[in-house]
Amino acid sequence: MLYISTRGQAPALSFEEVVLTGMASDGGLYVPETLPEFSREELAEMAGLSYAEIAFRVMKPFVNGEIDDATFRSIVTEAYATFNHDAVVPLKQLDANHFLLEQFHGPTLAFKDVALQLLGRLLDHFLKKRGERAVIMGATSGDTGSAAIEGCRHCDNLDIFILHPHNRVSEVQRRQMTSVLANNVFNIAIEGNFDDAQAMVKASFADQTFLNGTRLVAVNSINWARIMAQIVYYIASGVALGAPHREVSFCVPSANFGNVFAGYMAYKMGLPVKQFIIATNANDILHRTLAANDFSKKELAATLAPSMDIVVSSNFERLLFDAYDRDGLAVAALLERFQQEPTALADAPLAKLREKFASYSVDDATILEVIREAHKRTGEMLDPHTATGYRAAERARADQSTPMITLATAHPAKFAEAVVKAGFPGVPLPPHMEDLIEREERYTVLPAELSAVQQYVAEHRR
Ligand SMILES: *Cc1c(COP(=O)(O)O)cnc(C)c1O
Secondary structure: OEEEEEOOOOOOOHHHHHHHHOOOOOOOOOOOOOOOOOOHHHHHHOOOOOOHHHHHHHHHHHHHOOOOOOHHHHHHHHHOOEEEEEEOOOEEEEOOOOOEEEOOOOOOOOOOHHHHHHHHHHHHHHHOOOOOOEEEEEEEOHHHHHHHHHHOOOOOOOEEEEEEOOOOOHHHHHHHHHHHOOOOOOEEEEEEOOHHHHHHHHHHHHOHHHHOOOOEEEOOOOOOOHHHHHHHHHHHHHOOOOOOOOEEEEEEEOOOHHHHHHHHHHHHOOEEEEEEEEOOOOOOOOHHHHHOOOOOOOOOOOOOOOOOOOOOOOOHHHHHHHHHOOOHHHHHHHHHHHHHHHEOOOOOHHHHHHHHHEEEEEEEEHHHHHHHHHHHHHOOOOOHHHHHHHHHHHHHHOOOOOOEEEEEEEHHHHHHHHHOOOOOOOOOOOOOHHHHHHOOOOOOOEEEOOOHHHHHHHHHOO
């Protein structure tokens, strides 16, 4: 199996190459050339297996024999042993036929752990095999940085440098990053804002000469391996609720579209899915596109669900590639127009998307209302991202008879500010993190200057 670019002009890559590569050289994103499909019997057999075993079976075709089965199985088993729940991503019933898929039992309490626990180990495996080292650089305003650090802290051949805006991330989020004292983890607090940090990371990818030939790797959701790892929990939760013998539906709090795109992959691979609901906060580009064919940028709004605060939804390109019948040049033309001015999708691709996808946008006031309401009705404390999903699932579901699975993307303790605003005293951190506030921290403060950051990276990489 090879991986091809959504813009049709970059070379096809093997699995190993696609894990080590971020964006394609033509500006597109990599997707599998063909998708593996599971028969009804193969899906039925997965019911009742451990999460790690389902993960092995679902991902094995994508790995394409480039890692031997025993090694891949142990990578997968190790990755999911870091979760604090035996089911890894457990289902919890909330209402009649409405379920939460709890994705926050990993080391940093948000769904990005599911992919990044695997990605760090895959990168380390391929680097060791090649006798190479690599540097990871990323900028974070919250969830991605800590999940990437946790995913890479044990990797011998990787050094990870995460930039965050100094004094501008929450204390819990900062400590989740800075209390990891592994000697390949470097936290840099930039005297600037998130955009400054991100601009320096982008510039470093564009001109890597400061690293003298060492590979620079991206771990954001354009990396195919992150999507691959996320396909697993759609299939695991689907078969737990009766697939392939009955259909299920999913509602996904969405930003860069990586999570819900993985669900769409699961559907294309044979999971019977009735409907996907895309939940957004006030940053509603996905909802505007689906509901009104308004494919345009809008100014960033800072919301109570900050991990969904985006202007552009990078992985949406992967879905567009399918909707445009895998015509890379048409996708490239559409996205170039989109960068310049408000635009719209062509009729046929939009109609195709609307067959499977619905959408709903939830503002901050409603997030608070939903947190209160859901707690009163079900006893469950939702985090603000999950709250957008809960409301979207209620309002946009096609029918009541198909089980609805809403993805609970973060633990409420991680976003206690919203919970307090909703009128609750707060949420305690789970027992294994209770001492987070006392843990020793390590980070370096640097000015928002590219040369200072690059010099620090060049000197400290091992
Ligand atoms: C990253 C994130 C999202 C958005 O996921 P995408 O894959 O970017 O759509 C939603 N909720 C939480 C808590 C996140 O950290």
